[in-house]
Amino acid sequence: MSWAKFAIEKLQKGETAKIRPRGHSMTGKVNDGDLVTVEPCKPENLAVGDIVLVKVKGTVYLHLVKAINDKRFLIGNNRGGING
Numbered sequence: 001m002s003w004a005k006f007a008i009e010k011l012q013k014g015e016t017a018k019i020r021p022r023g024h025s026m027t028g029k030v031n032d033g034d035l036v037t038v039e040p041c042k043p044e045n046l047a048v049g050d051i052v053l054v055k056v057k058g059t060v061y062l063h064l065v066k067a068i069n070d071k072r073f074l075i076g077n078n079r080g081g082i083n084g
Contacts, residue, residue, distance in 0.1 A: 003019075003021075003022070003060065004019055008053070008060070011039070016038065016039040016040075018037050019035075019036050020034065020035055021033075021036060021062045025077035025081065026051070026077055028078050030078075036051075043071065046068065047065065048065050049064060049065065050065045051065075052073075052075065054073075056083050059083075061083055064077065066082060
């Protein structure tokens, strides 16, 4: 079960959700245990630097949009890592 399962379910219904992500990959933007509000968005409204809740190859991340190419998004953490 994903740590963000309840938030993903709410987002899919068009609702906002609050989560407390754990870890240090986003330190400086989102710190370990911070209360974060996520809300549904349209892909065309996203920009480089936005923080998104996404699933990449079965793993859920709260990470930064690093690049946008056509309709594809490259995401990564705030420490220089890239996830796909």
